[in-house]
Amino acid sequence: MKNIIFIAPPAAGKGTQSEILMKNHGYIHISTGDLLRKEVESKSELGLRLTEIMSSGELVSDEIVTELLRKRLIEKDTETGFILDGYPRNIAQAKILDDLLITLGKKIGAAIYLDMDVDTAMHRALGRLSCPECGRGYNKYEEATKPKNEGFCDDCNIALTSRSDDTEETFKIRFNAYIENTEPLLDYYKELGILNVIDNSGTPSETSALIESVIK
């Protein structure tokens, strides 16, 4: 199985596409945002420092994120195939990742860019909900992914929550950070010959079909 990197603006649906790949192929989903949120929830000293940075929409330092990622990548389950979601977020992290993967004897088979415009991404961010129990993602503005019973998880019947950084103001900061730091990665992976551009303006299943053709 090819190891994958997802590159996309915030709220493009990386989490949703990762869930589909996990279900269909047994991929392991590694989201640095999730690793950081877990640290915040643990209320560790590091977690308390992260809370402020993350709720402002700014990026956490390369050192902190990379260490959390390294610890996750050395776990045995990553041997079958993993998806990196949210890392690398800048060229420095891409280079750190190249070195880290060499030491771990792993490599990336495809960098998948989910291409979409800013207005659609913002609309998705503002409608995004998830189940605090099972983690399933929803979007209240999109027919294909809205909960059957408004505001409640289809599986757990628990009230859905939204992320504290999915506000219009924070979205703009996160989107600008993406343009400035993450977009240059497209040229980086193009030069390595592993960049795949996917039209992400359709439904999650249309995007998923395009991703399938890349990983085959």
Ligand code: AMP
């Ligand atoms: P995400 O869930 O990927 O949208 O990430 C949420 C927040 O976590 C971001 O706005 C950043 O503050 C932080 N974060 C996640 N991944 C990284 C990364 N690779 N480098 C720096 N900060 C990150």
